[in-house]
Amino acid sequence: VAGVCTTEEVIRYEYHVLYSSSYQVPVLYFRACFLDGRPLTLEEIWRSVHTCYQDRLQEGPWDTITQQEHPILGQPFFVLHPCRTNEFISAVLAGPQKHHRHTNYIILWLSTVGPVVGLNLPLSYAKVAPEQNSNTDSV
Amino acid sequence: MTDDKDVLRDVWFGRIPTCFTLYQDEITEREAEPYYLLLPRISYLTLVTDKVKKHFQKVMRQEEVSEIWFEYEGTPLKWHYPIGLLFDLHASNTALPWSITVHFKNFPEKDLLHCHSKDVIEAHFMACIKEADALKHKSQVINEMQKKDHKQLWMGLQNDKFEQFWAINRKLMEYPPEDNGFRYIPFRIYQATTERPFIQKLFRPIALGGQLHTLGDLLKDVCPGAIAPEDGEQKTQVMIHGIEPMLETPIQWLSEHMSYPDNFLHISIIPRPTD
Numbered sequence A: 001v002a003g004v005c006t007t008e009e010v011i012r013y014e015y016h017v018l019y020s021s022s023y024q025v026p027v028l029y030f031r032a033c034f035l036d037g038r039p040l041t042l043e044e045i046w047r048s049v050h051t052c053y054q055d056r057l058q059e060g061p062w063d064t065i066t067q068q069e070h071p072i073l074g075q076p077f078f079v080l081h082p083c084r085t086n087e088f089i090s091a092v093l094a095g096p097q098k099h100h101r102h103t104n105y106i107i108l109w110l111s112t113v114g115p116v117v118g119l120n121l122p123l124s125y126a127k128v129a130p131e132q133n134s135n136t137d138s139v
Numbered sequence B: 001m002t003d004d005k006d007v008l009r010d011v012w013f014g015r016i017p018t019c020f021t022l023y024q025d026e027i028t029e030r031e032a033e034p035y036y037l038l039l040p041r042i043s044y045l046t047l048v049t050d051k052v053k054k055h056f057q058k059v060m061r062q063e064e065v066s067e068i069w070f071e072y073e074g075t076p077l078k079w080h081y082p083i084g085l086l087f088d089l090h091a092s093n094t095a096l097p098w099s100i101t102v103h104f105k106n107f108p109e110k111d112l113l114h115c116h117s118k119d120v121i122e123a124h125f126m127a128c129i130k131e132a133d134a135l136k137h138k139s140q141v142i143n144e145m146q147k148k149d150h151k152q153l154w155m156g157l158q159n160d161k162f163e164q165f166w167a168i169n170r171k172l173m174e175y176p177p178e179d180n181g182f183r184y185i186p187f188r189i190y191q192a193t194t195e196r197p198f199i200q201k202l203f204r205p206i207a208l209g210g211q212l213h214t215l216g217d218l219l220k221d222v223c224p225g226a227i228a229p230e231d232g233e234q235k236t237q238v239m240i241h242g243i244e245p246m247l248e249t250p251i252q253w254l255s256e257h258m259s260y261p262d263n264f265l266h267i268s269i270i271p272r273p274t275d
Helices: A042-048 A051-059 A085-098 A105-117 B004-012 B050-057 B083-091 B118-137 B140-144 B147-158 B162-172 B215-222 B251-257
Strands: A011-020 A025-034 A065-069 A076-080 B015-022 B035-040 B069-072 B098-103 B187-190 B236-239 B265-271
Touching: A011 A105, A025 A105, A042 A065, A065 B118, A076 A105, B004 B162, B004 B251, B015 B050, B015 B083, B035 B050, B069 B083, B083 B265, B118 B140, B118 B147, B118 B162, B140 B162, B147 B162, B187 B215, B215 B251, B251 B265
Parallel strands: B015 B098, B187 B265
Antiparallel strands: A011 A025, A025 A076, A065 A076, B015 B035, B069 B098, B236 B265
């Protein structure tokens, strides 16, 4: 992103998808560090959010991405706040459900929130598997 | 018989006498005296230790001072946990004052969240309150409040103003007359001996038949290994705000009266002292 780094810096991201029983939605936890191991600061994370999401971020950075303790590992992670997830997910789900089209909640959610923090899902995730039916007991 | 409201005051005004000592490897221009302070159980370390920071910075050079962090017997203390919880979990059966070591270097990135300003504490505190209300009222009460009410909760905590805080918080402790309690109880159970930082699950305060669930019911459901069977030897203590409430106490009552200002019941399970 222009203005953030003068040289090309490689940043290593680690993403975890957790489920919040309090909000009953999935939550995206992530951490990021440079190749030398130095972790990114919250300010650097905010700056790395894609331009098209910066307006929303500026409105309420503290409501959007903050540093929190991973509830299982107990280590600091950055978290994309789940409070507003239901709002946009219901709106998006309403369409396909009305037409009885197959929906994968997690793919839908992750393809929406992931890009905000650098996680871009390949299109192949959106392809319906050949044997996919309601009786599938795969992964 | 003590009024239930007195419990709210006792919880709010609980204090822990603490002795802060500078870590021996910090570089100082002269000897650093320890600093004594009564810490509010319901607050957060980084919110109430400005005087501690100033005291030690007086004997250090500016370039030696980076983000402050606290440690007890080798364990970095998580500032985002309430002080009373940290004490109950790590030091409740040791002699007072609580001895905390102060560091200004080598911030443990893998263990502690950063806390560069009071805004971080406020964001964390408000996020906890919002999550608690999501559990108690599907977020209806917190979302109906105005921004100034949210601000009043934070200012009440920051300035140690019981009345100011509870003027708003009492709304978060109400429930519709047709129900007998909250939808779910906001709680977290901590054990220093486990990998996992805490246990948090959905738990209803009222059983299907209408009976009130107790603290004992919660523990049996959520961490059955933590308490021994009734006839067995009780190897652990279940502690909230430095006391062991009776296991028969209704969890709805505990949630209304012994939650921290973030509206969560933070419960410690610690080894029972053998003497």
